[in-house]
Amino acid sequence: MAKIEKLWFDSDRIWITTDEGQTLSRPLEAFPTLKDATDTQRSTFKIGRFGNTIRWEEIDEDIHISSFYDTEEPDYDNEIARIFRRFPQLNVSEVAKSMGIHKSLLYKYIYGMKRPSEQRKAQIKESLHLLGQELMAV
Structure with a gap:
């Protein structure tokens, strides 16, 4: 397997070059923690001893190098993304917590990096409906 030699960011992607001469990138939406990080936080990383991992302490x-070989690009215009764009005041972490899922998974649904099942979509909507009911009671 190739080894990571260099890593950098642009406004919306993370890039690497490998010892085999490949240049690979992924959208930052694939890594919500990095997307939310500051430039300083992003620049403070270590490439693992075997050259196949990157660590931001x-x-x-x-991140493992294998993540860069996924060629599927995000679907930014999905139903979950549209809901969260319509209501930017929603706190993704709190919605995820109320559903009992990790915020990074909900971010991946929002950013179109993963496609939720119909059951998961219903669960997300139900969580938001419950929040709406709580707000109506105020």
Whole structure:
């Protein structure tokens, strides 16, 4: 397997070059923790001893080189993304917590990096409906 030699960011992607001469990138939406990190936090990383992992200690993020071989690009215009764009005041972390899922998974649904099942979509909507009912009671 190739080894990571260099890593950098642009406004919306993370890039690497490998010892085999490949240049690979992924959208930052694939890594919500990095997307939310500051430029300083992103620049403070270590490439693992075997050259196949990257670690950001401060933000507790790890990425394996295999993540860069996924060629599927995000679907930014999905139903879950539209809901969260319509209501930007929603706190993704709190919605995820109320559903009992990790916020990074909900972010991946929002950013179109993963496609939720119909059951998961219903669960997300139900969680938001419950929040709406609580707000109506105020």
